[in-house]
Amino acid sequence: MALPPELGRQDRLEPTEGEKTVNLDQRIQSAKDNWKAEQEGDDVRVYVGSATCGLAAGARGILNQLPGILADLNIEAQIVPVGCIGMCFAEPLVDIQEPGKPRVSYRNVSSEVLPSILEGQLKNGGPPKEWVFGTLGEGHYGELGRLEEMAVLAPQRRIALRNCGWIDPTLLDHYLARDGYVGLQRALGMKPEEVIQEVVDSGLRGRGGGGFPTGLKWSFCRKAKGDQKYLICNADEGDPGAFMDRSVLEGDPHAVLEGMAIAAYAIGASVAYIYIRAEYPLAVQRLLHAMDQMREIGVLGKDLLGSGFDLEIKIKQGAGAFVCGEETALIASIEGQRGMPRPRPPFPANQGLFGKPSNVNNVETLGNVASILREGSKWYSGFGTTESPGTKTFALTGKVNNPGLIEVPMGITLREVVYGVGGGVLDGRPFKAAQTGGPSGGCLPEQFLDMPIEYASLAKAGSIMGSGGLVIMDDLTCTVDIARYFLTFTQNESCGKCTPCRVGTKEMLTILERICDGKGQEGDIELLEELGDSIKKASLCGLGQTAPNPTLTTIKYFREEYEAHIRDHTCPGQTCKALLPVDSEATLVHTGLIRMTADRCDACGKCVEACAVAHSESKDPELAMNEDPLPRPRVRLQPVRGVTVPTSCRHCEAAACVLVCPTGAMAKTGQGGPVLCDDDVCIGCSACVIACPYGVPEAYLEGEKITKCDLCIDRLDKGGIPACVEACPTTCLEWVKR
Amino acid sequence: MEDVPSVSVVDWRRQIAGQFASRPEYLIPILQSIQEDAGFLPPESMVATARHLRIPESKVYGVASFYAQFNFEPQGEHRVTICRGTACHVKGSGRIESEISDQLGVPPGGTTGDMLFTLEAVACVGACALAPVVVINGEVFGDQSVDSVKQAVDKLREDSTEE
Numbered sequence: 001m002a003l004p005p006e007l008g009r010q011d012r013l014e015p016t017e018g019e020k021t022v023n024l025d026q027r028i029q030s031a032k033d034n035w036k037a038e039q040e041g042d043d044v045r046v047y048v049g050s051a052t053c054g055l056a057a058g059a060r061g062i063l064n065q066l067p068g069i070l071a072d073l074n075i076e077a078q079i080v081p082v083g084c085i086g087m088c089f090a091e092p093l094v095d096i097q098e099p100g101k102p103r104v105s106y107r108n109v110s111s112e113v114l115p116s117i118l119e120g121q122l123k124n125g126g127p128p129k130e131w132v133f134g135t136l137g138e139g140h141y142g143e144l145g146r147l148e149e150m151a152v153l154a155p156q157r158r159i160a161l162r163n164c165g166w167i168d169p170t171l172l173d174h175y176l177a178r179d180g181y182v183g184l185q186r187a188l189g190m191k192p193e194e195v196i197q198e199v200v201d202s203g204l205r206g207r208g209g210g211g212f213p214t215g216l217k218w219s220f221c222r223k224a225k226g227d228q229k230y231l232i233c234n235a236d237e238g239d240p241g242a243f244m245d246r247s248v249l250e251g252d253p254h255a256v257l258e259g260m261a262i263a264a265y266a267i268g269a270s271v272a273y274i275y276i277r278a279e280y281p282l283a284v285q286r287l288l289h290a291m292d293q294m295r296e297i298g299v300l301g302k303d304l305l306g307s308g309f310d311l312e313i314k315i316k317q318g319a320g321a322f323v324c325g326e327e328t329a330l331i332a333s334i335e336g337q338r339g340m341p342r343p344r345p346p347f348p349a350n351q352g353l354f355g356k357p358s359n360v361n362n363v364e365t366l367g368n369v370a371s372i373l374r375e376g377s378k379w380y381s382g383f384g385t386t387e388s389p390g391t392k393t394f395a396l397t398g399k400v401n402n403p404g405l406i407e408v409p410m411g412i413t414l415r416e417v418v419y420g421v422g423g424g425v426l427d428g429r430p431f432k433a434a435q436t437g438g439p440s441g442g443c444l445p446e447q448f449l450d451m452p453i454e455y456a457s458l459a460k461a462g463s464i465m466g467s468g469g470l471v472i473m474d475d476l477t478c479t480v481d482i483a484r485y486f487l488t489f490t491q492n493e494s495c496g497k498c499t500p501c502r503v504g505t506k507e508m509l510t511i512l513e514r515i516c517d518g519k520g521q522e523g524d525i526e527l528l529e530e531l532g533d534s535i536k537k538a539s540l541c542g543l544g545q546t547a548p549n550p551t552l553t554t555i556k557y558f559r560e561e562y563e564a565h566i567r568d569h570t571c572p573g574q575t576c577k578a579l580l581p582v583d584s585e586a587t588l589v590h591t592g593l594i595r596m597t598a599d600r601c602d603a604c605g606k607c608v609e610a611c612a613v614a615h616s617e618s619k620d621p622e623l624a625m626n627e628d629p630l631p632r633p634r635v636r637l638q639p640v641r642g643v644t645v646p647t648s649c650r651h652c653e654a655a656a657c658v659l660v661c662p663t664g665a666m667a668k669t670g671q672g673g674p675v676l677c678d679d680d681v682c683i684g685c686s687a688c689v690i691a692c693p694y695g696v697p698e699a700y701l702e703g704e705k706i707t708k709c710d711l712c713i714d715r716l717d718k719g720g721i722p723a724c725v726e727a728c729p730t731t732c733l734e735w736v737k738r
Numbered sequence: 739m740e741d742v743p744s745v746s747v748v749d750w751r752r753q754i755a756g757q758f759a760s761r762p763e764y765l766i767p768i769l770q771s772i773q774e775d776a777g778f779l780p781p782e783s784m785v786a787t788a789r790h791l792r793i794p795e796s797k798v799y800g801v802a803s804f805y806a807q808f809n810f811e812p813q814g815e816h817r818v819t820i821c822r823g824t825a826c827h828v829k830g831s832g833r834i835e836s837e838i839s840d841q842l843g844v845p846p847g848g849t850t851g852d853m854l855f856t857l858e859a860v861a862c863v864g865a866c867a868l869a870p871v872v873v874i875n876g877e878v879f880g881d882q883s884v885d886s887v888k889q890a891v892d893k894l895r896e897d898s899t900e901e
Contacts, residue, residue, distance in 0.1 A: 053865050056878035088867030091880075241824030243864035278770070278807055279863060281876075319766055320806030322861065336765035338804040354763075395866055397825035403867035438824065469866075471824045485827050489861060495804075 024185060024305060027297055028176045035177030040100065044077040044122060046070075047095035047103065049165065051084035051250045052282055053243075057091035061111055069115050075122050083251020085165025086405035087152065090133055096121050102141050107133035151420045152402055157383055157391050160207075160244075160367040161407045164251030169286055172293040175254040181299055183373035187262045188307040195266040196222060199369065202377035203389035208234060208325070208362030209437065209466045210542075211388075211455040214369075217359060220349035221267040224357035231269040232353065232360045233260055234330060235276040235283070238322040239438030240489060242469035244393040245363040247405050249276070249283035252367075253290040257313065259366030261299060262373055264311050267359050272313045275330055278320060287315060322439075322493035326541045327352075327360040329495065340495045341541035362467065364393055384410030388454035398435075398471035399426040408453075415449040418472055429474040432573075433557070437466025439486040440546030442553030443479060462553045464546065478573030479554040479561050484512040490547040501544030504535040508551060518578040519664040519681075520566035525555060569668070578669055592716070592737040594725055596645060600732035603644040608633045610727030611648075614712060632700055634709040635724050646724065646733060649696045649709035651675045657688035657697055657708075666697075666706075674711035682706055745776075750786035762791050769802055778809040806860075814849040814856035816894050818842075818887070819873035823862030831870040835859055837884045841891060854898055855891065 038045070046066060050059045059081075066079050077096075085093065090107035094117070097103045104127045106117055113131055120128035127144065134147035147153050158164075167174035175181075187195045200215030221229060233256065237245040249256060264272050276284055291313055294300035302310045316334050323329045324339040331353045333339035352358025368390060372380045381389040388410040394417070397403045401423035408417060414434055418425070425431050433443040436453075442463030444451075451457050455465050473482070491505040508531050511524050532548030539545045555562060564570050571579040609621070616624035616631035624631050635648040651674045657666045658675060665681035666688055668674075677688075677697070684704040688697045697708045712722040720726070721735040728734075745753075750772075757771065758764045765787065772783045779802055788795040802808045820835045835846060839857060842850050846859035865871050868880025872887050874894070879886075 052863075052878060053867055053880070056865050056868050056871065056880040088865075091868070237864065238861065240822070240827075240862035241866050242862070243866055246864040279860065317767070317770060318805075319770065319808065320860075321804065333766065334763065336763045336801065338801055340804075397866040397869065398828045403825070403869075405867075435824070469824065471828060473828065477828060482828075485824070489822075493861075 024181060024297060024299075028180070028182070031173040031176035031180075034173055038078075042099050044075065044099070045080055045097040046077050046118075047080045047082050047093075047097070049083070049085060049091055049093040050081040051247060052280075053084055053088040053247075054091045054093065057088075057108075058110070059092045062092055062094060062109060062114060065111055065114060069118055073115070073119055073123060075118065077122075080168050082167065083164045083169050084247045084405060086161060086247070086407075087402065088404040089402045090404075093133070095136060096127075097137075098122070102135040102137040102139045102146075104135050104141055104144065105133040105147060106131045152423060153421075155412060155416055155420050156407055157409045158407045159371050159380075159383070159391050160248060160255070160364050160393055161251070161405065162371070163255060164247060164405075167252070169251050169253055170289055172254070172290075172296070175252070179374055180254055180370075181258055181297070183370040184258050184261050184265075184299060185305060187265055187373045188305055188309065192222060192266045192268060195262065195373070198377050199266070199372060200377075202372045202380040203386075204365065204368055204372060204380065205388060205390075205455065206362060207364035207368070207392065207467070209440065209464060211465055214361065214365055217349065217361075218263065218267050220347070221269075221357050221359040224350045226357040228271070228354075228356045229267055229269040230353045230356055230358040231260060231264040231267060231272040232327075232330065232334070232358055233272065233274045233363060233366055234325065234327070234360050235274055235280075235363045236318045236325045236330060237277060237280075237363070237467065238325045238493075239440075239467050239469045241397055241435075241438055241471050242395045242467050244395055244405060244468045246280050246283055248363055248367050248393075249280065250286055253283075253286045254294075255367050255370055256363055257287070257290055257294060258299075259369035260313065261294075261304065261311055262369050263359065263361060263366060265304075265307075265309055267357075269359070270310045270312065272311065273316055273334055273353070274313065275316045275318060275324070275334060278317045284315060284317065321495070322489075323495045323541070323543050326543060329541070330360065331358065338495070340497045341543075343540060364468070385452065385454050387456055392453070392465070392468060394468045394470040396422055396470050396472070399429070399474040399477065400424070400472040401426055410454045411452040413450050413452055414444065417453070417470070418449070422472065425472065425474050427474075429476065431472070432475050432477060433473045433479065435471040435473065435482065435550070436469070437464040437546075437549070438469040439490045440464060440542065440549055441466045441469070442549045443473075443482065443557060444553070445557040462556060463549065476574055478516075478571050478575035479558040480512065480515055480565055480571075481573065481575045483551040483554045484509070484516050486550040487512055487547065490543065494543065494547070498538075498540040498544060500535045500538035501540070501547065504531055504539075505544070505547050507531055508535070508548065512551065514664075515562065515565045516571075516576045516578070518565065518569045518576070518667060518669075520562075521664075522566065524566060525559065525562050528552075529555060578667075592711075592721075592735055593651075594648065594711075594722060595734045595736045596647075597732055597734070598640070598643055598645045600730045601643065601645045602730055602732075603637055604729065605637060606727040606729060607635050607646050607724035607733060608637060610723040611635045611709075614715070614723035615707075629701065632698070632707045634707060647694065647696075648724070649675065649711075650694060651709075651711065656691040656693065660687040660691040662687065674713060675708070676710055676713070677706050677708055679705055745780065745782060747782045747786045747789070750780075750783045751790050754783075754786055754790045758790070760791055762793055765791060765793070765798065765801055766805070769798075769808060773808060777813045778811055811849065812853065815854050815898065816875055817856050817858060817873075818891060819858045819860055819863070820846070820887075821863040821865075821869070821871040821873070822859045823864075823866055823869070823871075825866035825869040826862075826871055829869040834870060834872065834882065834884050834887055838887055838891065841888055854895060 092109050094109045095103040095105045134145045135141045196218045204214045205211045260272050321339045324333045326341045329339040329341040348358045384390045391407050391409050393407045433445050435443050487509045491509045494501045496502045532552045535548050612631045612633040613621050613624045635646050638647045655675050663681050665678045697706045725733045725735045784798045788798045849856045870882050872879050872882045
């Protein structure tokens with residue numbers, strides 16, 4: 001991923017001098033006046049959601065198209081690209097605001113309907129109802145429903161996301177107009193210890209997943225002895241299925257930067273780092289731009305707002321390693337090392353970056369800090385529960401009607417999130433489970449729908465709050481497959497430093513893959529539990545300590561699904577390819593039959609030849625003859641009661657070969673599917689050769705492997721038919737679909 | 739393989755020294771900047787980096803090979819990135835990955851023989867609400883299917899062969 005050229009420059013330059021005190025109060029006041037004038041002026045304003053999600057859904061095309069359409073309609077309007085408002089399911093979102101009226105929001109706007117929408121609302125005197133989503137902001141617009149009162153927004157309380165989708169993230173004045181940098185101003189007027197006390201009182205806990213009280217963490221670093229201290233903002237959002245940090249950084253970069261300035265002041269750090277994923281180029285761009293603006297008003301550089309406190313912020317781009325979300329690994333990565341965690345203590349608060357006292361906070365945590373300092377700790381702890389005050393952002397995704405970014409007060413129930421904000425499960429299917437905390441969290445089944453979401457209750461249920469990924473699953477999701485998926489990820493991302501994580505996750509994954517392939521054995525579930533328990537206890541860092549969680553919780557709550565895979569060779573979620581039932585569309589092609597009509601056979605041998613060629617390396621009749629080993633046909637011409645006929649595998653339902661196979665290499669692929677031999681697993685013991693009543697399996701390669709008819713599944717996959725049937729000139733062999 | 743104009747260790751070092759101070763913490767930014775220029779990390783550039791920062795070559799290679807971002811082979815003209823995040827997985831990105839891999843004839847991480855395409859699978863792009871997501875040459879496309887990605891790849895191939 002591209003490294004912006006400015007970054008090299010930023011990294012090399014020594015701290016630049018902040019401009020001498022601009023009067024911030026005046027600046028804020030003028031920004032507010034401008035904002036008011038903008039809101040109440042005579043201009044029509046068109047807002048377009050242009051964060052990564054909006055752009056992916058087609059916002060760029062709309063932005064390009066807008067000036068032309070407005071000119072055609074002879075309408076004067078200001079176009080405002082805004083951040084993500086969180087309703088990603090409705091992207092591209094276009095809002096039109098007429099002077100003195102609330103914003104009218106249109107969902108899923110395509111370039112075809114855009115002209116009609118603009119013309120409808122601005123020329124023909126009324127928003128065209130068929131595309132209206134609702135109105136945003138104070139007041140009513142005719143009979144249109146207000147989004148704030150609809151189920152999707154009503155339960156939400158926006159603190160970290162308060163500006164996302166409301167302001168143009170590239171304009172400093174927009175941020176200032178919404179009381180930007182007031183929190184920093186207040187903090188700089190207090191003693192650092194008082195700032196820390198304010199955060200302690202607010203009850204804010206780390207939003208990266210751990211939930212450690214933020215104020216307490218700051219006080220450790222404050223008290224540590226050292227000439228130089230560092231603040232680090234962890235924006236290495238690596239959990240698959242989570243994108244809260246990206247949205248905040250893209251939609252409201254100043255909120256995070258203000259939080260960083262406050263935190264740096266509180267712990268006494270003159271240098272701060274933002275460690276951000278390389279996958280988020282837009283966020284990096286927005287941050288660099290915002291930092292230039294901070295220098296303009298003297299809240300970055302030397303002598304912040306005349307307080308005598310200096311701050312320099314540097315951006316470090318990650319290079320693609322999930323484990324770098326762990327704080328000691330992250331620190332190693334900033335230092336230019338391999339991103340591997342180290343045992344703690346010493347904690348980073350005492351010995352962190354370059355051996356100096358350091359404090360690592362997550363983006364969302366810092367995004368809350370400015371609001372806490374601005375409004376006071378009492379105000380903040382008024383949200384949520386006593387144990388977990390405040391709000392939490394979640395990336396709500398998966399099989400849900402309204403996926404997107406949400407911010408809800410702590411203590412809200414899962415049901416309110418899924419059926420209220422989320423609009424229910426996709427296609428009205430039954431809810432099966434919710435996965436919180438990504439690859440470190442767990443699956444919560446239906447019985448937890450009414451459980452309040454907070455740190456303690458989630459931990460009790462075997463999951464974690466995590467950074468905020470919330471994936472909803474319906475009855476068509478296989479929990480074993482989900483466990484396998486997450487373990488594939490963690491196994492891949494394990495840094496390899498400690499053995500329990502490196503070897504343990506690999507072993508667990510092997511077992512899960514076996515179960516998904518229909519080759520699970522009795523005792524596998526118990527083995528998984530035992531392994532998972534050991535890995536949790538013995539691993540060095542959070543990655544290993546939580547990696548078994550998805551597997552352990554799915555076993556705990558969906559044990560019968562594992563048993564179905566192992567004992568009945570079925571996948572209740574209809575996901576595992578090898579175990580799909582007959583009537584599933586995906587395997588229909590595999591469930592045909594080769595029908596043989598004996599009296600049509602001329603014993604020409606074409607089927608035998610075609611079969612051998614189809615199973616050769618070259619697939620070419622001329623070249624196949626010279627291959628070594630010589631390709632083997634899977635069909636034979638045999639005399640049966642006086643006539644010669646082609647015989648091949650019957651692909652029996654209760655196949656003798658499958659029953660005797662000691663390694664599980666010989667397996668029936670779903671009910672009605674072909675019996676296949678997995679060459680990688682086969683040890684050539686020839687038990688199947690003895691067991692088959694029709695003499696089908698043959699030993700080859702000096703008895704090391706087995707050949708048998710595979711029903712030409714590779715050809716079936718491509719929509720073809722078995723080679724022997726295709727070659728038969730007399731229709732003795734026919735392909736009959738079931 | 740296409741001819742990649744080779745740059746000597748001395749030239750690489752000159753280029754690096756012009757941009758970065760000799761401090762070990764700049765190792766990753768330097769490697770990122772080289773990859774930005776060359777598309778991958780040529781061996782000469784890593785030797786030059788080691789000399790500039792006065793650290794062993796093995797350390798440079800150790801760090802470069804640890805992170806998923808760095809490539810040691812030249813990359814294709816077009817980059818097709820398939821998101822394998824949770825939301826995308828639940829919505830069928832696994833099938834897109836295997837079908838596109840078949841279409842291009844390379845596994846994820848591989849580059850086609852004609853140097854046209856590099857196929858890549860990443861853990862999460864962070865646009866989960868639009869799953870399944872595919873990134874083609876840096877542009878994010880939401881709500882993709884096997885067919886839509888196949889068509890996009892075919893179109894890129896046509897455009898490239900016409901030129």
